[in-house]
Amino acid sequence: MSVTTLPSRGVAVRQPGWIARLLDYKPFLIVMCLAPAIGLLTVFLTYPLGLGVWLAFTDTTIGRRGIYIGLENFQYLWTDPLWWGAVFYSVFYTAIATFGKFALGFWLALLLNNHFPLKSLLRAIVLLPWIVPTVLSALAFWWIYDPQFSIISYLLVDVLGVRSTNIDFLGTPWSARFSLIVANIWRGIPFVAISLLAGLQTISPSLYEAAMLDGASAWQRFRYITFPMMMPILAIVMTFSIIFTFTDFQLVYAITRGGPVNSTHLLATLAFQRGIAGGELGEGAAIAVSMIPFLVFATLFSYFGLARRKWQQGEAND
């Protein structure tokens, strides 16, 4: 900050000619322009990232500087069933939720790509779950999943008469896991749909016309035109989606806080429970650091897995 306020203060004191020349000196200008952004990112992103890795190798707790203990934190996690449970649920949650989001989101994007009245209004409405603070919509889901007064149970038991007892959404491990995944899919559909819709709109209609003249069916048009053309954007959106689903925190923290019997802990919520709530900063940092290999793998897999196919497609066409 001080770097950027310097010139304005200087204008009042020093000769304008000198200042003007300095401000037009390109290297100085570049440094000055980049300083705020790079400074903020270095202090609050790069430095903490390195510090986090360091903390993972110490036994720091809140209020006490830790000492280097090597791999002890990781050795402990390796034997900790809760950490393995969190790893399992994080992978499971990410896999199912990403699949659901992309299947439904792609479908919604294809639907929105048609012409119908009030299209822009509908597009605006669809994005709403993504705009509203996640915790607040998560609270709404918590209320929808209430064991006694769940509206879904009411519909199934009293209106449709399909079941005789209320569903205990958050009371048993597996139903709680799937309830959270449904809430995550609900929240993720709009982002996927709107991003993919933007991709769909860049596909030239003449491709479809040509395919239709050649007698391609709707499925063939989707399989051989829409899908390959969407690959680059799918790769990017999916990379983002996987990263932010795997490291999700808000939904789980708001709805179950990891319960029942720790069955719905994601790595992020476990890290919070151990690191901030429990005060074991070193162990919490180790859990957070243990997410990095998964993230790198998921990113490389989704990005290169999808991008390579697009690239092969391009090569085959040439």
Place this chain on the structure above:
Amino acid sequence: MTDVAASPGNTNVASATPDTMAWDSRARRVMMIYLPLACFVLILLFPFYWMAITSFKPNAELLNYKEHNPFWISSPTLAHIKHLLFNTAYPTWLKTTMFVAIGSTFLSLFASTLAAYAIERLRFRGSPYVGLGIYLAYLVPPSILFIPLATVIVQFGLFDSPMALILVYPTFLVPFCTWLLIGYFKSIPYELEECALVDGATRLQILRRITLPLAVPGLISAGIFSFTLSWNEFIYALAFIQSGANKTVPVAILTELVTGDVYQWGALMAGSLLGSLPVALFYSLFVDYYVSSLTGAVKE
């Protein structure tokens, strides 16, 4: 033709004889487009409807589905909202959240405008790498950073202060805004700047008088996006703020309003509704900017 089962047969006919174009018949359109769309909209909006209707229901109706239709209110009440505004610190939370959101939005707009201008227009050796570095910063999720950041915040003496949030939120706002603005600056013809340079304008004059006015749509997009993202942020606000008065709305509702075993669903839902309204309102005013910035950032 009128049921879904007939539709796959239809496409086969269409593929056999392309000129029949059976896919555009009306009944089929209703089944294949309008019906699924209606389901999507219903499911995507239902939680909000449920949130809204719960916050105006009196407690008696709220927990009695036998005598009252749960999907409607027979005697709406403002009791929950009144409780929220006068018996809790909700107005303070709203103020804090607003302060944090506006502060971090301005800070990140300032930093990312300058950075985007330097990367896109001043063009120096290595500028693509700086751009890539800033983009990669976007891929670092807050869940990995919050524990070490908490110790950094304590070191700076900013623990439990809204200032900490204002300084930390730019870590995810600056990368996004910078990329958005680089895209916008790219769309402004460079010739305009060259003319100004020939006329003897300094670089900063060019930025202020020419580039920025032309990039206003981009600035608005980046601004409202930053505002929403910082309004919605949760994990940092949860980890860095302890005292009730300094909490942001999402954190405060979850930690201050959820008390004991009996949840006050009316008040909780009213709080969620009020907390969502500012962003929803903001969103409805700038829908087009939103959609363009969301899709623009993805396309980059």
